[in-house]
Amino acid sequence: MMKRVLTTCPYCGVGCNFYLDVRDNRIVGIIPSKSNTVSQGRLCVKGWHAHEPIQHPDRLKKPLIKENGKFSRKSGIPQNAGKEAIWKEVSWEYALDYVAGRLKEIKDKHGPDSLAVCTSARCTNEENFLMMKFARAVLGTNNVDHCARTCHSATVSGLNQSFGSGASTNSYDELTRMDCILIIGSNPTEAHPIAGWRVRTAIDNGAKIIVCDPRKILPAEDASVFIQQFPGSDIALINAMISYIITENLQDKEFIQQRTEGFNELWEAVKDCSPESVKDITGVEPTLIKKAAKLYATSKKACIMYSLGMTEHTVGTDNVIAMANLAMVCGQVGKEFSGIYPMRGQNNVQGACDIGALPNVYSGYQPVTDDAARKKFEAAWGVGLPKEKGLTLTDMMYKAIEGKLKCFYIIGEDQIRTDPNSRWIEKALDSLEFLVVQEIFMSDTAKKADVVLPGASFAEKEGTFTCAERRFQRVRKAIEPIAGKTDGEIVCEIAKRLGYAMEDNPSKVCDEMASLTPLFSGVSFDRLEANGLQWPVYAKEHPGTPVVHLEKFIRGLGKLIPVKHRPPAEVADSEYPFILTTGRMLFHYNTGTMTRRTNNLNREYPRNFVQINQVDAQKLGIKNKIKVKVKTRRGELIVAAEVTDKIKAGVIWMPFHFSEAPTNVLTNNAFDPVCRIGEYKACAAKVEKV
Ligand code: SF4
Numbered sequence: 001m002m003k004r005v006l007t008t009c010p011y012c013g014v015g016c017n018f019y020l021d022v023r024d025n026r027i028v029g030i031i032p033s034k035s036n037t038v039s040q041g042r043l044c045v046k047g048w049h050a051h052e053p054i055q056h057p058d059r060l061k062k063p064l065i066k067e068n069g070k071f072s073r074k075s076g077i078p079q080n081a082g083k084e085a086i087w088k089e090v091s092w093e094y095a096l097d098y099v100a101g102r103l104k105e106i107k108d109k110h111g112p113d114s115l116a117v118c119t120s121a122r123c124t125n126e127e128n129f130l131m132m133k134f135a136r137a138v139l140g141t142n143n144v145d146h147c148a149r150t151c152h153s154a155t156v157s158g159l160n161q162s163f164g165s166g167a168s169t170n171s172y173d174e175l176t177r178m179d180c181i182l183i184i185g186s187n188p189t190e191a192h193p194i195a196g197w198r199v200r201t202a203i204d205n206g207a208k209i210i211v212c213d214p215r216k217i218l219p220a221e222d223a224s225v226f227i228q229q230f231p232g233s234d235i236a237l238i239n240a241m242i243s244y245i246i247t248e249n250l251q252d253k254e255f256i257q258q259r260t261e262g263f264n265e266l267w268e269a270v271k272d273c274s275p276e277s278v279k280d281i282t283g284v285e286p287t288l289i290k291k292a293a294k295l296y297a298t299s300k301k302a303c304i305m306y307s308l309g310m311t312e313h314t315v316g317t318d319n320v321i322a323m324a325n326l327a328m329v330c331g332q333v334g335k336e337f338s339g340i341y342p343m344r345g346q347n348n349v350q351g352a353c354d355i356g357a358l359p360n361v362y363s364g365y366q367p368v369t370d371d372a373a374r375k376k377f378e379a380a381w382g383v384g385l386p387k388e389k390g391l392t393l394t395d396m397m398y399k400a401i402e403g404k405l406k407c408f409y410i411i412g413e414d415q416i417r418t419d420p421n422s423r424w425i426e427k428a429l430d431s432l433e434f435l436v437v438q439e440i441f442m443s444d445t446a447k448k449a450d451v452v453l454p455g456a457s458f459a460e461k462e463g464t465f466t467c468a469e470r471r472f473q474r475v476r477k478a479i480e481p482i483a484g485k486t487d488g489e490i491v492c493e494i495a496k497r498l499g500y501a502m503e504d505n506p507s508k509v510c511d512e513m514a515s516l517t518p519l520f521s522g523v524s525f526d527r528l529e530a531n532g533l534q535w536p537v538y539a540k541e542h543p544g545t546p547v548v549h550l551e552k553f554i555r556g557l558g559k560l561i562p563v564k565h566r567p568p569a570e571v572a573d574s575e576y577p578f579i580l581t582t583g584r585m586l587f588h589y590n591t592g593t594m595t596r597r598t599n600n601l602n603r604e605y606p607r608n609f610v611q612i613n614q615v616d617a618q619k620l621g622i623k624n625k626i627k628v629k630v631k632t633r634r635g636e637l638i639v640a641a642e643v644t645d646k647i648k649a650g651v652i653w654m655p656f657h658f659s660e661a662p663t664n665v666l667t668n669n670a671f672d673p674v675c676r677i678g679e680y681k682a683c684a685a686k687v688e689k690v
Contacts, residue, residue, distance in 0.1 A: 001023070001024075002021060002022065002023050002028075003021075003022050003023075003478075004019045004020070004021055004022070004031070005019060005020045005022060005459075005476050005477070005478040006018075006019050006033060006474070006476060007019075007020060007458065007459065007474070007475050007476045007478065008347070008458070008465045008467075008473045008474065008475050009039075009043070009046075009047045009050055009347060010050055010122065010347050010457065010458035010459075010594075011046045011047060011050060011347060011589050011594075012046070012191065012192050012193075012344070012345060012346070012347065012589070013192070013343065013344025013345055013346060013347060013348075013349060013350060013467055013468040014038065014039070014172075014192050014193075014194045014195050014343075014467060014468060015038045015039075015347070015465060015466075015467025015468065015469070015471060015473055016032070016033075016036065016038055016039030016042065016043050016044075016047050016194050017032075017033040017036035017038060017039055017473065018030050018031060018032050018033055018039075018043055018047060018050070019031045019032075019033060020051060020459055020478040022478045022479060025479045025480055026055060026479065027051040027054060027055065027459060027478055027479060029051070030043070030047070030048055030049075030050060030051055032047075035530075035531075036531065037173070037531045037532075038172060038194070038467060038469070038471065038473070039194050042194055042197060043194070044193030044194055044586070045193075045586060045587060045600075045601065046193075046586075046587070046589055046595060046598075046601065047194075049598045049600055049601060050594075051459065052597070052598040052599070052600075053441075053457075053593075053594040053595075053597040053598055054457045054459050054460075054479075054482075055482075056441075056597045058441050058442070058597060059440055059441065059454070059482050059483070060439060060440060060441060060442060060446075060452065060454035060455075060483060061454055061482060061483045062089040062090070062454065062483065063089070063090050063091070063092060063094070063095030063096075063451065063452065063453050063454060064087040064088065064089060064090070064095075064451070064452040065087070065088050065090050065094075065095065065098065065450065065451050066085050066086065066087055066088075066449065066450050066451070067086040067087065067088050068085065068086045085447060087452075092484065092485065092493075095451060095453060096490070096493050096494055096497060097497060098451065099409075099436050099451055099453070099494055100494050100497035100498050101497075102407070102434045102450075102451075103115065103139065103407065103409070103434075103494070103498065104498060106406050106407045106433060106434060107139060107140070110406050112139055112140035112141040112386065113141050113143060113386075113390075113391075114404065114405060114406040114407060115135075115139050115141055115143065115405075115406065115407045115408075115409070116135075116141065116143035116144070116145075116390070116391060116396045116405055116407070116408050116409070117131055117132075117134065117135040117139070117141075117143065117144045117145075117408075117409045117410075117411070118144075118145060118146055118147075118393060118396075118408065118409070118410040118411060118413050118415070119131040119132060119144060119145075119146040119352060119357040119411055119412075120146060120147075120352070120411045120412025120413055120487070121146055121147050121148065121346035121347070121348050121349035121351075121352045121412075122346060122347060122348065122412045122458070123348065123352075123411065123412055123455075123463075123487050123488075124348065124351075124458075124461060124462075124463025124464055124465060124475055124488070124506065125348065125351040125352075125354070125355045125463060125464045125465065125466060125472070125510070125513070126462075126463045126464065126488060126506040126509035126510055126513070127461075127463060127486070127487045127488040127491070127506075128146070128348070128351065128352045128355045128356075128357045129355045129356070129363060129509055129512070129513045130488045130491050130492060130502055130504070130509060131144065131357060131411060131487075131491055132144050132355065132356045132357045132358075132362070132363075133381065133502060134491050134494070134495050134502070135390075136362075136368075136377075136381075136385050136386065137381045137383045137385065137500060137502075138494075138495045138498050138500045138502075139498075140385075140386060141386055141390055142359050142360070142368050142386050142388065142389055142390030143359060143390040143391045143396065143405070144357055144358070144359055144390060145357065145358060145359050145390070145391070145392050145393040145396070146349075146352045146353075146357045146358075146393070146413070147346060147349065147352075147393070147413055147418065148349050148352060148353050148358070149392055149393040149394060149675075149676060149677060150312070150393070150418060150419055150420075150677060150678055150680075151308055151311065151312070151344075151345045151346070151349060151677075152308075152311055152342055152344060152345070152349060152353070153311070153316075153392075153672075153675035153676065153677045154310070154311035154312075154313075154316030154317045154319065154320050154672060154674075154675045154677050155167075155311055155320055155342040156353055156358075156675065157317045157320075157674050157675040158316070158317045158318070158319070158320025158321045158323075158324065158675075159320055159324060159340065159342070160365075161317075161321060161559060161561060162320075162321055162324035162325070162328070162558060162559050162560075162561060163324060163333075163548075163549055163553045163554060163555060163558055163559075164553050164554030164555025164556070165365075165548060165549070165553075165554040165555075166353070166365075167342070167350065167354075167470050167548075168339070168340065168341050168342055168468055168469050168470060169333055169334075169338075169339035169340050169341075169547065169548055169549055170303060170336070170337075170338065170339035170340075170341065170469075170546070170547050170548075171469045171534065171546040171547065172195065172198055172469050173546070174301075174303070174336060174337050174339075174547075175195070175198040175199065175201075175202055175303070175305075175341070176198050176201040176202050176205060177202070177205065177301065177337060178202050178207050178299075178301045178302060178303055178337060179206075179207055179208065179299040179300050179301040179302060179337075180207060180208045180209075180210065180295055180296055180299035180301070180302035180303075181199060181202055181207055181208075181209050181210070181302070181303055181304075181305055182210045182212070182292070182296050182302065182303070182304045182305070183199070183209065183210065183211050183212070183213070183219055183305045183306070184210075184211075184212040184213070184234065184304065184305075184306045184309065184310060184323070185212070185213065185234065185306050185307055185308065185309020185310035185311075185319075185681075186213075186305055186306050186307035186308075186309055186310075186343050187213070187215075187217045187218075187219075187307070187309075187583060187584070188219065188305065188307075188343065189217065189218040189219060189586070190217070190218075190583075190584060190585055190586040191307060191343065191345070191583070191584045191586075192307070192343045192468075193586065195305075195341075195343060195468075196218075196219070199219055199305070203219075203222050208224040208295055208299065209222055209223045209224060210223060210224065210225045210226075210227070210292045210295060210296060211223040211225070211226050211227070212227040212228075212229055212234070212237065212292070213227075213228065213229075213309065214228060214229065214230065214231050214581060214647065214648045214651045214653070215228075215583075215611070215646055215647045215648070215651075215653055216228065216645075216646040216647070217646075224291075224295060225288055225291050225292040225295060226288075227282075227284050227288050227289065227292060228283070228284065228648045229282045229283060229284050229648075230281070230282060230283045230579065230648065230650070230651065231309075231568070231579050231581040231651060231681050231682040232313060232315075232567060232568035232571075232579070232681070232682040233278070233281045233282040233283070233565065234310060234313075234315075234319050234322065235315060235318055235319060235322045235563055235564065235565045235566070236273065236278040236281040236282050236565040237278065237282045237284065237289065238319075238322040238323060238325070238326050239269070239270045239273040239278070239322065239563075239564075239565070240270075240273050240274060240275045240277070240278045240282070240286075240289050240293075241275075241289060241292060241293035241296070241326060242266070242270045242273075242293075242322075242325060242326055242329050243270040243271060243272075243273045243274055243275075244274065244275055244289065244290050244293045244294075245293050245294075245297045245326075245329060245330065246267060246270070246271075246329065247271075247274075248293075248294070250293070250294065250297040250298060250330070251297070251329045251330065251331075252329070252330055252331025252332075254331070255328070255330075255331030255334075256328070256329065256331075256560075259328070259331075259334060259552065259553065259557060259558055260328050260557055260558040260559070260560050261557040261558070261559055261560065262559055262560035262561060262562075263329075263560050265560070265561075265562050266325055266329070266560040266561070266562050268562065269562030269563070269564060270562070274286070275287075275289035275290050275293075278565070281565060281567075283648065283650075296326070296330060296332070297329075297330045297332075299332075300337075301337035301338060302330070302332045302338060303332065303337070303338055303339050303340065303341060304323050304326070304327060304332075304339075304340045304341065305341040305343060306320075306323060306340070306341070306342060306343065307342070307343040307345070308345060308583070308680070308681070309581075309583070309681055310323065311342075311677060312677055312678065312679065312680040312681045313568065313672065313677075313679050313681055313682060314566070314568060314569050314670050314671060314672050314673075314679045315563075315565075315566050315672065316672045316675060316677045317672055317674040317675050317677075318563035318564075318566075320342075321561045321563050322563050323340060324340065324558070324561075325560050325561065325563070327339070327340055328558045328560055329560070333549065333558070334549040334550060334552075334553065334558070335547070335550065336547055339547070341468070341469075342468065343468055344467070344468035345584070345590070346590070347458070347465050347467075348465040348466060350466045350467060350468055350470065351464070351465055351466030351472075354466055354470075354519070354520075354535065355513065359389050359390030359391055359392055360389040360390070362374075362377055362516070362517075363513055363516060363517040363520070364516075364517035364518060364519035364520060365519070366517070368385070368386070368387070368388075368389060368390075369387065369388070369389060374387065376516065377516060380512070380515070380516055383500070391405070392675075392676040393415075393419075393676075394671050394676035394677075394678070395676060396408065396428075397419070397424065397425060397428035398428075400428040400429070400431045400432055401427060401428050401431050403431060405432065406432060406433040406434065407432060407433060407434040407435070407436075408429070408432055408434075408435050408436070409436045409438075410435070410436070410437045410438070410445060410449075411437075411438040411455065411487060411491075412438060412439060412440075412455055412487065413445065414439075414443035414444060414445045414446075414591045414593065415429070415445050416429070416443075416444040416445045416448070416662075416664075417443070417444055417445070417591040417656075417659055417662050417664060418590060418591055418656075418664065419664060419669075419678065420664055420667040420668055420669045420670075420678035420679065420680055421634050421635075421664065421665075421667060421668060421669035421678075422635070422662055422664045422665045423634065423635060423665065424634075424669045426448070429445065429448045430448065434450055435448055435449045435450050435451075436449060436450065436451045436452075436453065437449035437451075437452050437453070438452075438453040438454075438455045438487060438490060439452060439453075439454070439455055440454065440455050440456070440457055440593075441593050441597070443591070443593060444659060444662075453490055454482075454483030454484075455483070455486075455487045455490070456481040456482065456483065456485065456486045456487055457482075458475055459477070459478045459479055460477060460478075460479055460480065460481040460482060460486060461475065461477055461481070461486040461487070461488070461506070462475065462476060462477050462506040462507070462525075463475045463488075463506045463510075464506075464510065464523075464525075464528060464532075466535070469534060469546075470534045470535050470545070470548075471531075471532045471533065471534045471544075472520075472523055472528055472532050472533050472534075472535065472537075473528065473531075473532035474525065474528045474529065474532065486504075488504050488506065488509070489504050492504040506525075507524075507525045510523065510524060510525055511524060518536075518538065519535050519536045519537070519538075520535055520536075520537055521537065521538055521539055521540075521542075522537035522538060522539045522540045522541070522542040522544075523535070523537050524540075527540075534546055536548070568668075568670075568679055568682035568683070569668055569670030569679055569683075570632075570633070570668055570670070570679075570682070570683045570684040571684060572650065572684050573684060575684075575686065576631075576632065576633070576684035576685050576686045577650070577684075577686060578612075578616070578650060578651065578652045578684070578685045578686060578687060579650060579651050579652070579682050579683070579684065579685070580630070580632060580651075580652050580653075580654065580666060580667070580682075580683050580684070580685035581651060581652070581653050581680075581681045581682055582653065582654050582655065582656050582663055582664075582667060582680050582681065583653060583655060583656075584655060584656075584657075585605060585655045585657065587601045587602075587604040587605050588601060588605060588655065588657035589657070590656070590657065591656070591657065591659065592657035592658060592659065595657065596657065596658075596659075605655075605657075607639070607640070607658060607660070607661065608637070608639045608640075608654065608655065608657075608658035608660075608661035608662075608663065609639050609640045609641070609642050609654070609655075610628060610630050610639050610640075610641055610642065610652050610653070610654050610687065611642045611644055611646070611647045611652060611653040611654070612628075612641055612642070612643055612644070612647065612652050612687060613643075613644070613645065613647050613648065613649040613650070613651070614643050614644065614645050615649050616649055616650065616652075616687075617641065617643040620687060620688075620689065621689060622641050622643065622687065622689055623641070623643065624641060624642065624643040625640050625641065625642070626640070626641055626689070626690075627639070627640060627641075627690040628640070628641045628687050628688060628689060628690055629687070629688045629689075629690050630652065630654065630666060630685055630686075630687055631666075631685065631686050631687075631688065632666040632667075632668070632683055632684065632685045632686075633668075633683075633684070634665065634666060634667075634668070634669075635665035635666055636665075636666070637661050637662075637663070637665060637666060638661070638690055639654070639661050641687075652685060652687060654666075656680075664680075666683070666685065667679070667680045667683055668680075668682075668683035670683075
């Protein structure tokens, strides 16, 4: 008997919908949903194959305890270091009792802030709500965070300062009817393909495109202006655009006057940043900056689309603020057909932030330091809650190495492969007394754990994801959980063993979340049935909000905040003459956990490589496809060279999907001081022939 289950794609933050065809508790196919407003019958190559890894034989099916890892961690030197792990399959009862027992023991001995939880942007909103509730109400700590720290925490901190809300201002539907799209630090064709399709449609409809990227990505071929700036020079580039716009009197004076504050301070900061003055920093001809600035400022309907090329810097927050400044100076925000689109990487990274899986806020960005908010959650949950902000994911690693963080419960994240400077992360995880990892496959991070709990994929659970246009969409269960439990159920069972009962029914968890969160008050499973809802949804009758900041910004006046160029933590020098930057490819997704287990995807790109400009390659005697060594101050990898004219001279680029040659061994664990995001997009490197 075949059934067809409508659900939401588990890969990128675009949020396409498809049907899973299910026969005898097996998924046998995928059909795009024509009626879904996000994807309108389209899927990218990853979406078409999203079911394959779910039933892969590598799936973890039983809890595992490391026999030679138990109680073995002391002073950062695990006794099993260098030895092959011996894993023992245990029952759920045994594993959950054991985990709960160890969490209690460490909490009693070292206090609640010696524990931390990493939730998962791959899990549903309801599961993230349970995980953050578990950290706060059960463990008693605000040490809860997730992978947005390493991708869009700069968006949350930057846009929040400028507008009062750290999310996309407008909707996907508007993209196709823009007059001008400024794409900066984002490769929608490969990383967010159905958003890339909308950009393509906009071009076909006559839109002018400005692409700013160190690589000649596909949209650059159709761009009216293509700016190939150096990684880490974006503030200089944007300030030069603002400076030129104001000098040429192209700013939106009425908007600046009525909707913003801080214009004089901004002008003071940018007035000397002429396009000519930033040429050495950006490596861009002033005429191109002027052309781009004029096009963006004078287009009637213009927006900015950006992604991790802007956020993953030590100046990530300031990069985001610079873009907000540009949009406000030109009046290209706070109305339909304008705005800023931060393209979210993971399927539910927007939701995991919104739902409060962050160390400083509860759901809907209600600060943990706000007495009224805390009292509301205390009353609802029947426990006292911690008053101080918790640790970010970044600072959890530092505290683990210092010996202050003793225990880490990681759900659905492979930090060793995703975080910058893998060896530093390994050192942090080795320093813990107890590590629990909940995963669907045995990842490199899971291999470090004392206990591995088998999680469930998107197809095995009910719930919601929130895509990059702030849209809550339903996730529906197609098959029973392969290992027997959903991630939310696992967390609730550990909570129960620690003496705290949590409701695990996803619909009821959604209702609880709505009851405590003004931004999502009107969200419930029944209201999401057709095409979801875009938050804010203030009440049961509220229709959702396709465009935010319409009459006024959420913070009142938009704030123009002066930001200045600061170079990356590492710049090219005589020893490391290249700047290494990293990114995602069409056929793969993040650590490759799922796409490397999908035959049709893995066969296209089965191994890592480095892109190098043909002029640089010639100087080094490097030919296409030969093996080269890429080296930074943190590590080295041997990969094939891809010699191309598509990358700027002096810059090299690598994807990060390949665990056998993991690029994050090379990247720099230098962090933005505000949001604590790592500098994946610029570090000094050298390339040698092997
Ligand atoms: Fe899935 Fe993103 Fe592809 Fe859509 S664009 S099918 S959400 S990976």
